[in-house]
Amino acid sequence: MSAATAGGLPGRPWRHIATVALLAWRAAPGPAACQLAVTLVTGLLPAGTVWGTKLLVDALTVADAGGAFRAAGLLALLGLAAGIVPHVTAYLRAELDRRLDRRLQDQLYASVTGFQGLSRFESPAFHDRLRMATEATGGALTPLTSGLFDAVRNVLALVSLLISLLVLSPAMAGLVTAAAVPALIARTAMVKRRVGTLAGLSATARRQILYSSLITDVKAAKEVRMFGLGGFLKSRVLGALAAAQEGERRLDRREALTQSLLALLSTAVSGAGLLWAVFAALDGGLSLGDVTAFAAAVAGTQAALVGLVETVAGAHHALLLFGYHADVTSLPDDLPSPSRRSAGLPALRRGIELRDVWFRYDDGHPWVLRGVTLTIPYGATVALVGLNGAGKSTLIKLLCRFYDPSRGSIRWDGVDLRDVPPAELRRRMGVLFQDYMCYDLTAAENIAMGEIEALHDRPRIEDAARLAGVHDVVRALPRGYETMLSRIFFHEEEETDEAGVVLSGGQWQRLALARVLLREGRDLLVLDEPSAGLDARAEHEIHTRLARLRAGRTSLLVSHRLGAVRAADLIVVLRDGEIAERGTHDELMTAGGGYAELFELQARDYLAGTEAHEGSR
Numbered sequence: 001m002s003a004a005t006a007g008g009l010p011g012r013p014w015r016h017i018a019t020v021a022l023l024a025w026r027a028a029p030g031p032a033a034c035q036l037a038v039t040l041v042t043g044l045l046p047a048g049t050v051w052g053t054k055l056l057v058d059a060l061t062v063a064d065a066g067g068a069f070r071a072a073g074l075l076a077l078l079g080l081a082a083g084i085v086p087h088v089t090a091y092l093r094a095e096l097d098r099r100l101d102r103r104l105q106d107q108l109y110a111s112v113t114g115f116q117g118l119s120r121f122e123s124p125a126f127h128d129r130l131r132m133a134t135e136a137t138g139g140a141l142t143p144l145t146s147g148l149f150d151a152v153r154n155v156l157a158l159v160s161l162l163i164s165l166l167v168l169s170p171a172m173a174g175l176v177t178a179a180a181v182p183a184l185i186a187r188t189a190m191v192k193r194r195v196g197t198l199a200g201l202s203a204t205a206r207r208q209i210l211y212s213s214l215i216t217d218v219k220a221a222k223e224v225r226m227f228g229l230g231g232f233l234k235s236r237v238l239g240a241l242a243a244a245q246e247g248e249r250r251l252d253r254r255e256a257l258t259q260s261l262l263a264l265l266s267t268a269v270s271g272a273g274l275l276w277a278v279f280a281a282l283d284g285g286l287s288l289g290d291v292t293a294f295a296a297a298v299a300g301t302q303a304a305l306v307g308l309v310e311t312v313a314g315a316h317h318a319l320l321l322f323g324y325h326a327d328v329t330s331l332p333d334d335l336p337s338p339s340r341r342s343a344g345l346p347a348l349r350r351g352i353e354l355r356d357v358w359f360r361y362d363d364g365h366p367w368v369l370r371g372v373t374l375t376i377p378y379g380a381t382v383a384l385v386g387l388n389g390a391g392k393s394t395l396i397k398l399l400c401r402f403y404d405p406s407r408g409s410i411r412w413d414g415v416d417l418r419d420v421p422p423a424e425l426r427r428r429m430g431v432l433f434q435d436y437m438c439y440d441l442t443a444a445e446n447i448a449m450g451e452i453e454a455l456h457d458r459p460r461i462e463d464a465a466r467l468a469g470v471h472d473v474v475r476a477l478p479r480g481y482e483t484m485l486s487r488i489f490f491h492e493e494e495e496t497d498e499a500g501v502v503l504s505g506g507q508w509q510r511l512a513l514a515r516v517l518l519r520e521g522r523d524l525l526v527l528d529e530p531s532a533g534l535d536a537r538a539e540h541e542i543h544t545r546l547a548r549l550r551a552g553r554t555s556l557l558v559s560h561r562l563g564a565v566r567a568a569d570l571i572v573v574l575r576d577g578e579i580a581e582r583g584t585h586d587e588l589m590t591a592g593g594g595y596a597e598l599f600e601l602q603a604r605d606y607l608a609g610t611e612a613h614e615g616s617r
């Protein structure tokens with residue numbers, strides 16, 4: 001990763017200026033060209049006004065009526081231009097910003113969705129940096145894009161005014177310019193401090209978002225009310241807000257003081273200049289028009305210099321933020337690309353082999369998998385069982401190549417998964433995760449998430465729902481497959497304000513299963529606790545269906561219900577990241593190890609439950 005951390009500032013921000021200019025130009029060539037033309041015109045307006053005023057006053061002084069009318073006409077035209085130009089500029093700016101913003105967000109989302117693994121999303125430092133990168137969107141670069149035009153206008157205005165001032169008083173021209181140097185230095189330091197403070201508060205801001213979303217999140221609403229957490233969460237939000245505000249307050253105070261001192265300096269300079277002009281006029285060295293032009297030129301030059309300093313400061317601020325954007329968008333993928341060019345992943349024919357796989361989530365973390373060697377033969381069902389935290393879901397995540405093994409390898413018909421592009425591998429798999437998603441979308445869309453190309457293929461979606469045993473449930477919903485499964489969003493396409501429906505846990509589970517079954521014909525089917533939320537009858541029914549579906553297909557099944565895995569071709573017991581037992585159900589029962597013990601425990605509990613139920617009838 002490059003030098004930027006959310007807490008520290010990205011290095012050498014000015015090196016991005018050409019990148020941003022090019023981005024803006026490519027995003028909105030029309031508005032950018034128009035803005036440049038308008039800028040050139042407006043850059044010359046102040047000097048034109050100064051000389052128009054001088055001509056008018058001098059003409060009036062010598063009672064030249066024709067000259068006075070011409071000068072007044074010129075001033076009126078310039079005034080009209082000055083009145084219209086800001087509105088045209090504002091529109092062009094906004095349009096350029098809108099288009100640039102789309103491009104920036106496109107780049108950011110392309111990078112983030114392009115990360116193939118999960119490790120970045122489990123890094124607080126990455127999230128802090130990402131937050132700073134999003135600060136660069138939403139018009140935050142306006143001071144830079146518009147600043148480039150402002151800078152051109154200010155430089156034009158400055159040069160033309162300085163020429164006017166040089167004609168009248170070279171010393172004053174030098175003094176006014178010199179007075180701008182401390183302002184530039186002070187503003188640059190202020191900007192750095194402001195962005196640094198913002199970056200330092202990134203984690204606090206993210207926590208504030210977390211707590212405030214818990215207050216409003218419908219999923220958290222039950223526990224928040226049940227456990228009376230409202231006050232606690234509110235105090236956490238306000239605590240984070242107060243911390244952020246304290247940082248800002250200190251900055252604001254410092255900036256107010258610095259700006260006041262700079263204002264004092266510029267007033268002293270213009271005051272001294274005016275005194276000189278008064279004495280020079282009294283001596284007869286300057287005409288009345290010269291004095292008027294001088295006063296206007298000093299004020300104009302100072303304003304242009306302040307404008308230039310502000311432009312530079314704004315651009316610096318925007319470039320620092322863009323530094324985070326550039327940092328995130330230039331991050332390489334978190335999984336190393338295949339070392340040699342992959343010729344594509346062949347259809348599975350022999351099986352998947354884990355060779356002495358060791359894995360831990362971070363160097364400082366304990367080992368989660370410790371030397372796992374296992375083959376999932378082609379066409380067979382392997383069941384993975386074990387106590388909580390044994391490493392079952394981790395093994396599945398490695399099979400999907402969300403992470404690479406720390407040691408050892410996983411091979412697909414002998415091909416190391418490290419040599420396979422993750423997207424290619426995932427196209428060949430259907431996986432039901434233990435923590436599947438419930439999308440705030442329609443029922444049809446929820447299923448289609450499994451294979452987005454099938455979004456408009458209703459027969460396929462319905463077939464998958466039938467296979468998962470959820471078709472009748474969905475059909476009975478108020479709008480069938482078009483029913484929104486959300487209480488916080490309306491239907492995206494249809495103009496309706498009809499409240500959606502919330503499914504039960506087991507119904508969601510079946511819908512998630514339908515999502516996976518939509519990916520029919522995949523080489524490997526992985527089911528992590530497919531029946532966790534189901535009632536006994538539904539569980540039995542789903543397992544019978546799945547057993548039929550798995551027949552002859554390569555699959556990996558994880559379940560705590562040992563009754564559901566007894567038909568598997570191979571049962572593997574994982575204990576503390578190691579394979580403790582392996583064999584068929586009968587072999588493991590005969591061996592009388594941990595599996596047999598657990599199976600008997602579950603069977604006894606089940607029988608006891610049944611007898612108690614019978615007795616109470």
Ligand SMILES: Nc1ncnc2c1ncn2[C@@H]1O[C@H](COP(=O)(O)OP(=O)(O)OP(=O)(O)O)[C@@H](O)[C@H]1O
Pocket residue numbers: 122361368386387388389390391392393394395434
């Ligand atoms: N993203 C992660 N980062 C760090 N540690 C993790 C992560 N995910 C899991 N772990 C740790 O890895 C270990 C194994 O977790 P895993 O989810 O693989 O277990 P499991 O066998 O699937 O458990 P369960 O039966 O409860 O689902 C646990 O100690 C867990 O704390």
